Amino acid sequence: MQIKREELVERTERMREQMNAHGFDALIIYSDEYRSGNGTYFTNYKPINLIEESPQMLCLIGDLPPTLFIGRLNSYAARQTVWIEDVRPIHKLNEFMPEVFASLLGRPARIGLIGDNLLPLSNYRVIQHHLNQADFISCTDLLIQLRQVKSSNEIDLMRKAARIDDEVLAGLLKKIHVGQTETQVAAEAEYIGRKMGADLGSATVVMSGPNTNFPAWRPSERIIEPGDFVLVDFNPAVSNYCNDGGITVLMPGASQEQTDALTFGHQVIKEVIPLIRPHTVASTIYDLMLERLEPAGYADNFVPYAKGQRGVGHGVGLDVVEQPDLTIDSDFDLLPGMTLAIKLDLHGLTGGGFRIECVVCVSETGIDPLNELILAENDTFTILS
Amino acid sequence: MQIKREELVERTERMREQMNAHGFDALIIYSDEYRSGNGTYFTNYKPINLIEESPQMLCLIGDLPPTLFIGRLNSYAARQTVWIEDVRPIHKLNEFMPEVFASLLGRPARIGLIGDNLLPLSNYRVIQHHLNQADFISCTDLLIQLRQVKSSNEIDLMRKAARIDDEVLAGLLKKIHVGQTETQVAAEAEYIGRKMGADLGSATVVMSGPNTNFPAWRPSERIIEPGDFVLVDFNPAVSNYCNDGGITVLMPGASQEQTDALTFGHQVIKEVIPLIRPHTVASTIYDLMLERLEPAGYADNFVPYAKGQRGVGHGVGLDVVEQPDLTIDSDFDLLPGMTLAIKLDLHGLTGGGFRIECVVCVSETGIDPLNELILAENDTFTILS
Structure with missing residues (x-):
């Protein structure tokens, strides 16, 4: 018994509705493999910590399909088991940011951060560097509201x-x-x-x-x-x-x-x-x-x-x-x-x-x-x- | 068999020497209970994740005695088992920052960050708010050098x-x-x-x-x-x-x-x-x-x-x-x-x-x-x- 793909897709769309309702251009949803809920809620994947540490960073940008950044080694299993098609290794975050966030580069944007109690400063600095005209607003509560009532x-x-x-x-x-x-x-x-x-x-x-x-x-x-x-x-x-x-x-x-x-x-x-x-x-x-x-x-x-x-x-x-x-x-x-x-x-x-x-x-x-x-x-x- | 207090104190002093040699006014050393090495290296304490998540954030400021911020619940055991006298619960970071960092408030300072790959954005924002004239410089390598050669x-x-x-x-x-x-x-x-x-x-x-x-x-x-x-x-x-x-x-x-x-x-x-x-x-x-x-x-x-x-x-x-x-x-x-x-x-x-x-x-x-x-x-x- 597993959470089915339809339920994961539906959760993602509900999250996107929240994003739109609160006027965000994008959401960056972060969790690591130890407190994995924010990511696992959407992916049904829980990374394992051996050889590497592995976060899951889900990016919802406008109405584009979601992008998942995940630990380099975990990305191999995630690509075969997660419904999200765009899975990228997070050690190349700096390289992939321009492509993934192309629609928001070089202009003001309101970006919601979910899991800023887990998002490490080092990754945030990379994100901020590329989206240097964006406002980053903590909105972890939006996901807490979804997660606290179970199906x-x-x-x-x-x-x-x-x-x-x-x-x-x-x-x-x-x-x-x-x-x-x-x-x-x-x-x-x-x-x-x-x-x-x-x-x-x-x-x-x-x-x-x-x-x-x-x-x-x-x-x-x-x-x-x-x-x-x-x-x-x-x-x-x-x-x-x-x-x-x-x-x-x-x-x-x-x-x-x-x-x-x-x-x-x-x-x-x-x-x-x-x-x-x-x-x-x-x-x-x-x-x-x-x-x-x-x-x-x-x-x-x-x-x-x-x-x-x-x-x-x-x-x-x-x-x-x-x-x-x-x-x-x-x-x-x-x-x-x-x-x-x-x-x-x-x-x-x-x-x-x-x-x-x-x-x-x-x-x-x-x-x-x-x-x-x-x-x-x-x-x-x-x-x- | 445990690492003895003398060795923990000596490690802390060696870290402080590195801080001085590199011209930092303070070091903020961060790790959580899952990747606890940065903190445990100095405290010999490893927090446990139940009921709460618990980082260890060690602050070395000039030649002041060290201050350890740690999870609220873990702070009770830490106070009784860790050699550092000044142990404070991290959920009150915002409240304690002015006192702990009194010597650096309202003036430019160079602050070294160790473990910025673990330090969450939410805590960093609190630190930055109080030390708003400081430069924060990642220097995790200084601790990696100490830790990689074992006693x-x-x-x-x-x-x-x-x-x-x-x-x-x-x-x-x-x-x-x-x-x-x-x-x-x-x-x-x-x-x-x-x-x-x-x-x-x-x-x-x-x-x-x-x-x-x-x-x-x-x-x-x-x-x-x-x-x-x-x-x-x-x-x-x-x-x-x-x-x-x-x-x-x-x-x-x-x-x-x-x-x-x-x-x-x-x-x-x-x-x-x-x-x-x-x-x-x-x-x-x-x-x-x-x-x-x-x-x-x-x-x-x-x-x-x-x-x-x-x-x-x-x-x-x-x-x-x-x-x-x-x-x-x-x-x-x-x-x-x-x-x-x-x-x-x-x-x-x-x-x-x-x-x-x-x-x-x-x-x-x-x-x-x-x-x-x-x-x-x-x-x-x-x-x-």
């Missing part, structure tokens, strides 16, 4: 990725044990997912014990001890569409405080998710969590992390972390077709803290959970004895 | 990574079989390496059968068939230092042409590597290979790939692929301390082609191989029957 094909792929992640996390519960290192836990998770055919949507997070205090952490050689929280965030991708699911495992020997908190965390996630409604303001998700956590005495373990460091979720799709962001300040409306990772982070507990995360799709009437494991299991399923 | 500590870490890769590739030979998908082969390689504590230095490459014709390819659901070449390039990292080792496995049922070519390929690699000498011009490596391949009738399987698409190797270190590049045109001298991936690519054979790759260190007197597997095994060890 049924996109949701199908994300459901497949979610099912894999559910199997990974369920399988991991049988593998994880005191004495393993964080890296070895990552090895087990990745092995299950990769054998099922998943690509790695992001680096795998494994934090244990005191390392759960960090909002971001690369798996280390720290050895898991009795009573540790072990936070695992594994993000498989299927046909470039990602899942962002996570559980926290509590190792045997934990305190009652840890057990109670993690049990309650599962309860809150399972209560809140079914209450989310389309066409309500997104900050509701934070509110629904706080409403439950505060009377139970967990507000201090929640608020500073959800407000300052972590939020309560974000969009997921071609990239593991996409717009929109879910925080106390999210004032946009939840729209049918939005695919969101919903997460509860409690920290500052004895022994650190935990995260529970699953991906849902906002539907016309409520919530369609893509990850099912956490919602189906009992509230103590990650507490090992 | 003995760096070489020790790279040897550990190479040993892990040797075990991965040897172990993989027992696991790989007809009927597996490319992704499942990647799963097996990563599992062995990750269990040994390795980080993933890059995406794992597995190309099989006709996919070996592509110079870059992401593992797919293609099922391995009898007689396939299966090219595996797995790149573990230990304490952030990478290996880039690769073998090609020939599945049972291959033709004599394939068997002969792969056997000869191993022979050539094993003959050429011991002949490499310090203080000789780097293009020698290409010449030494061609000298052997041409009389055996493989020039057409080598030259177009080594010249146009692949080269015969490259530097390896904190990034899997670093400068310098090894091609027919490499006119620099090989220096003791350079760590190089040497690779032989033969393509356009019946059934596709292959790559054999191992990392060596140039020593004072010759070559110190970091990967040992390929050099120690017989010429047919990857040919399965």
